[in-house]
Amino acid sequence: MIYWEVMRDCLPILLDRDKACVWCGREANGKFGGWTMEHILPSSRGGTSGIANLALACSSCNSTRKSHPAADYAIKIARRNGEPNFILLFTVLERLVQEGTAKEQEYATKQLKRLKDWSEQYERWGMC
Numbered sequence: 001m002i003y004w005e006v007m008r009d010c011l012p013i014l015l016d017r018d019k020a021c022v023w024c025g026r027e028a029n030g031k032f033g034g035w036t037m038e039h040i041l042p043s044s045r046g047g048t049s050g051i052a053n054l055a056l057a058c059s060s061c062n063s064t065r066k067s068h069p070a071a072d073y074a075i076k077i078a079r080r081n082g083e084p085n086f087i088l089l090f091t092v093l094e095r096l097v098q099e100g101t102a103k104e105q106e107y108a109t110k111q112l113k114r115l116k117d118w119s120e121q122y123e124r125w126g127m128c
Contacts, residue, residue: 006049010037010049011035014035014056015028015056017056018056019056020056020085020088021057021061021085022040022055022056022088022089022092023061023062023065023073023074023077023084024084025083025084028056034058035056035057035059036056036057036062037054037055038055038057038062038065039054040054040092040096040104040107040111041096041100041104042067045107046103047103047104048100048101050100050104052096052098052099052104053096053100055088055092069111069114070093070111071111071115072114074086074115075114086119090112093108093115094108094112096108097109097112
């Protein structure tokens, strides 16, 4: 399937399932404009366009993230006083561990560990 066919088939599912940008949390409100499919494990790093590896992202966050690791990008948002959508990101990563390819499962497991380790340090430093 080519990208536009995947987008045509998957974007409505992502709008219904995720309902917000996986990074910044902006709500989609069921509208198509300005929304993209985010590959949690970027395709440039071996991620597929399977529904388990896709999440809803606003165009701005998707283009800013590029192919940075998911945990690193979320932490970068938090350090810049943003409010990353950690709940949705954890949900997406946990789904990828359950339903992704072997490579996606390994990636998601590492990203979850990185986020959990960072959040424990963040709490210890009294920053939340």
